[in-house]
Amino acid sequence: MTKLVDEVMAAALELSHGGRWERALALLDAAPQEAGIALAAAEVALDRDWWVGTGTAGERLVAAEKAGAGGWALDFLRLRNDYLQLIHPVGGNFQPGPWGKDPDAIDGLERRGEGLRQTAPGQVEGGWAEMYLGLIADNLRADREAAPAHYEAALAAGAGRDDLLAREALRHLGDHDHDNGDQALALDRWQRATALGAGAGRVTGTLSQQLLLAVLARDAGDEAGAVALAAEVRRWADALGAIRIRDNAAGFLAGVDPTAAPEEAVA
Structure with missing residues (x-):
């Protein structure tokens, strides 16, 4: 049963990456309900919220905790969801959310990111924590000087291990190259990010x-x-x-x- 559940979770996440969020959630909701399935459903809901502007990840995260999910993975999804609420309110389009101007909320989110970096169970997980510390610096603090070091650390962690992490890091490093007037490096990084994202579905x-x-x-x-x-x-x-x-x-x-x-x- 564990192998079946693992394959269902992997298939659902691949469907989500392809923009098939409803099919992914239907698959997960039809599977044996356990912590891993509920956590995957929260991740799919969060992905849909990001791209579509819905607001269902919060209730899925509550359901995942009730199903027994916990630890670093759940805490990281919560961090991602709270970051989303700060910059993309439900129904909005890339504008500061209700916490976007709240320094205390940003401070708290950054502290949580630091904690996740320090307690990461592996190199890739630590890289994802670095990625979000960079995003917090860039998009919530407008600290363009601090963010690239986090992205470089994320890229080092993801290279050859997690193509989606490497893709995210290259995307945002390229943004800094573009702002700095280095169009050739921005093009190189953005092309590599495009290929990595496509390869990962x-x-x-x-x-x-x-x-x-x-x-x-x-x-x-x-x-x-x-x-x-x-x-x-x-x-x-x-x-x-x-x-x-x-x-x-x-x-x-x-x-x-x-x-x-x-x-x-x-x-």
Whole structure:
């Protein structure tokens, strides 16, 4: 039974990475209900919340704890969910959430991230904690100087071990390269991130990476190429129901820079 449960969890997460969140949750809800299944369902719900703007991960996390889930994995999912609430309120689009201006909430989230880094059961888990410490520095503290060191540590932890972790680190390091005017390095990192995400079956992440490649095409003066790529991203994202990518692509087509801070992005 353990082998079956493991395979069901793996299949559900792969479905989630492909944007098939409802099918993934249906599969998990039909499986024998135990801690691992409930935890996987919380992860799928969180993934859907991120891309679609729903708000169901919280109740799934409560259900996972009631099913016996605990420890580092549950705490990390809670951290990810709370981070999501800070930057993407339900029904919003990449804007500060209800805690986004609350220094105490940000401090608490950062302390939890540090704790997860210190108690990580393995190198990859420690890398994911580093990744979120970088995101907190970048997106909640606007500390652009502190974030890259966390991303570099995440990349070192993920390289050859976890393609999705490496992809996330490369994506955000490339963002810093882009801001620093190093378009060649940004292109290299963003292309590598795109390939890693695609290889891992991360359809939504691959689409979001393609939009960043459209940014570089626009920066290089290839407006026709940038528009063509962004239009396809919007079409695919709309078909998947990935509302946040769709809206970002639509904004790009209207002249908005999706790499800019919210207060800097203008049509």
